[in-house]
Amino acid sequence: MIDLAFTLNGAPCTVAAPPFAPLSDTLRERLGLTGTKEGCNAGDCGACTVLVDGAQACACLIPSAQAQGAEIQTVDATQGAVGAVLARLRASFLAHGAAQCGICSPGMLMAAADLLLRDAAPDRAAVRDALGGVLCRCTGYAKILDAVLDAAPKAVPAPLAGEAVGASIARLDGVAKLDGTDRFGADEAPADALWLRVVRSPHASARFSLGDLEAARRELGLEAILTAADVPGVNAFGIMPNLKDQPVLADGLVRFRGEAVLGLVGTREAVAAVRDAALPITWHPLLALHGAEAASAAEAPQLHAHAPNNLLIEGRLNRGTPARDVAHAEGRFTTAFVEHAYIEPEAGYAQPAPDGLGMEVFACTQAPYMDREETARVLGVAEELVRIRPSACGGGFGGKLDVSVQPLLAVAARKLNRPVRIIYSRAESMASTTKRHPASITARMAADAQGHFTSYEFDADFNTGAYASWGATVANRVPVHAGGPYRIANLRNRARAIYTNDTPAGAFRGFGVPQAAIATESLVDDLAEQLGLDRWEIRRRNAIGRGDTTHSGQVLHASAGLPECLDALKPDWEAMLAQVASHNADEPRIRLGAGIACMWYGCGNTSMSNPSRMKLTLARDGTLTLFNGAVDIGQGSTTVMAQICADALGLPLENFRFVLGDTSRTYDAGKTSASRQTFVSGRAAMETGLALRRRILALANAGDDAALRLEGTQLHVGSARVIDLATLPADLEAEGRYDPPTTALDENGQGTPYATYGFAAQIALVSVDTGLGVTKVRRIVAAQDVGRAVNPTLVLGQIHGGIAQGLGLALMEEFLPGRTENLHDYLIPTVGDVPEIAVHLIEDPEPEGPYGAKGVGEPALVPTAPAILSAIRHATGVTLRQVPVLPHRLWEQMR
């Protein structure tokens, strides 16, 4: 420890800190300034960006010793020039919706402040250069660029009662995300919490035995070394109700590199100082099965007793009899593991109740109620004894649906009967949590002479990794969607999830549908080429629409706006084609190409009940509180639920207070996944608002259209009646619930798997440097049927973010276990990679949805990669059937 003196946000500061500790750590853990975030501790994400002597720098790369005598400014700065610039940037970020989950926002703000202090009126290129070192996984950067460039943002005025739905109001949780006060998983813990560090397997497949742990514990100065034997309940977790196949701590056998083996608990210094090599673990490596092909081989060892041939599950859809036709295309396609790369690694703490039974877990999550169930099982206690308090969630995208830190923390806290905290390192997060399933797909498609699709066949193996996670969901969802949003009478689809010794694959925006769309849209381009049809034209001819029957036999009675999406894109498409033709006429090396793709996506769980329930109270003191169990992971559900509920009730948003996703205070609103929150929980919020409204109207004996107004405890109902809430015998309370109507799928995959579907089409303009094989996406135009845009700014944010992730999937993202476990070898798009994006919002209202709305979260990602591949093919003439299209892969195909 050394004593440091420096200027912090304009004021003198002294602190004792280890000289080699990163400055970010000293700011967060010793000075309590948790506004500065840590996403990687390796300079790769920029979340920790601060100003040092007026210049932006990663606080995670600065030894605290170098702070001596320096002037440090953080997102907490309020004074002086930095404070003034930050204030104006915050307002602009809020107005533009530039913060979604908000974990990158402090870093973005500081990088932008660095620029604006040097250059008060920068151009877009200068802003890109300044922000190039900060990654954002949610926004696709577009709104961030707009916010930095817009010096005089106009705040959207608060909507009147009944006019919240459809208004682009600023997100209600935005201020805390922008001033650094939002509490993410790593930002809060009891002062007396011990630290947990997990020792993970360096082998993908191995048996292990443990030596004298008690001697090791004493020697290393730890409070405990946890093993499988310390799990008080069932040492297993997993998504599927009937398949809890993953141990909290491995019991003598590991099935993937990164699997948890031991838990070290002690002071932070003690657990951090332990060398894994000093622990008494003896490894006996076994043959590891990498990839679905190796795991399906006849001689492959069986990884789980319940899964012969390592087959977890197979999903099918059969309809009609596929046959060849005038035009016929087929291909084999492969996709890689894709990492969610949320900027917030998993973190949190567990606090045991003194009774030895109860447990509270504060952590980042997308699914608090599932976490509660998993944690309770692992602890061997009743679910009600576990309380999950979700922290702010710094990005999820499906990766925080499974438990990660929760059961480990709970086991440790129970064992030591003390609060225990953990913060995953970036490498640990990447090595141990779920990924997008790599797919290997064979597909065929046929069309008649008029270009009408007649048959489709799809056979895919999805590598589900060492444990099931969401493998079954992928296998169920994919056959329903694989054929794409087109009228096709004959289909034979099969999707298998295969166990391997790779990192578990789980849920990731789209549950396997993005992989399938890459294959299908490529075949559609093949058919268009064979028939001499324009690629837009063939899609328009086959686009499924209202009144049509889906591949699972469901008639789309309403809200099926794909034809409208395509029509909206037609002028852009023609302009793009013209631009490509004129450019390519005299430019042999840098070729332009235009591409197009469509998608559909069922909102909510596949053929499964997935209810949502909410509560609204109007207390006698005049406070109006929505108890909303839906977790906002940045997509904006907190704001959207409020807008919907406000209009249903008929009071303006500013009257509302909120209690959010806390298993002891809110009802179960289901998980934040499958694009279901706006649709399912939104409808529950609407029903809740309507229910309270009915009670009020009944109390006041007023008519249906009576306007409400709340002034203190005086509730005005219509022009004549006033209820004095203070005089009521009890608070007014109402509940609403919604469970989308679905039916089970039969053995041929026929039924009504979803109550509604989202539809979208995108076109992409790319340039390809044919000399180097480098692709740059120049422009994307998206058209998406969202039913009703409850908050257009938030909807656009989802679409921009989905497009950026789709671009990554297409061009750069490939997780290789053991090789790309950081954010410099695993590449996600930076602000310099994201193209100009234009969006047409199509609103074909969904009668089941709240005010016509349906899901938006996942659909935006699905068409992007296939549209980019289509454009690359247009530019170069080569068809890519493997993603990501790294420069060397494109170069190989072009030769």
Add this chain to the structure above:
Amino acid sequence: MGMTAYHRPTTLLDALAIRAGADVAVLAGGTDIFPARIARAAWGDPTHRDVLDISALPGLRDIEETDDGWRIGCLVTWSALARRTLPPLFDGLKAASREVGGMQVQNRGTLVGNLVTASPAGDGIPNLLALDAAVEIASPRGTRLLPVAEFLTGYRATALAADELVLALHVPRLEGAQGAFRKLGARHYLVISIAMAAGVIATDDTGRITEARIALGACSAVAQRLPGLEAALLGVARAQATRVPQPHHLEAITPIDDIRATAAYRRDAALVLLQDLLEARA
């Protein structure tokens, strides 16, 4: 972690004494040291050598003009380099300084640190080779000057002895010379090079090339000059230079397959990068 001793001397004499007296890791901007430390700790090795932080040493943050050229102090950051007014000779190095990582890294990382790390993908290195730079090295035994090509001895290996520090880089003057740099990566910012090419070209009044120094990075364990290509460029009209590079000029490179690209691609891309590098400027 707690065991690591940390020295931050304020005189060169003290620094050299610490360096000579113990096995220490020299730390300047820390942008290589910290990520390497995190990567080891992630898989269970939190130990670290003692640290000699040289950032408080005086007089090493400047780029001075000398009789023969320029002396770049070992604490000169990428940003400082980019901001400094320098002749076109430095255009390649300056271009590299704007493409290293993001601005956060450019503001802290040093050119010398990049050289000493001696990564095949270090963006500064081919530029220093093309600039014919020499390394000024100090130890309690005295100072010595070593050409960059001799300083680099292998994959992440240098000729620096255990008691030595790099004090500066020396870049000789070359009248009428123009530097250039081409970097190839799979994304826009924050990207490790798949391959890169750097060059310095001097021409006479008729536009003929009088000196050419061309180097490739990330195409072998150590970045290297291409003497065959350099010879072939001599006397060629500058406007024609882009046609000169041929596959046989690349015979000495030994690219590898890794997560970023294949060897075959690197070899081919290197040729294109060289052609682009030699493209005449308007």
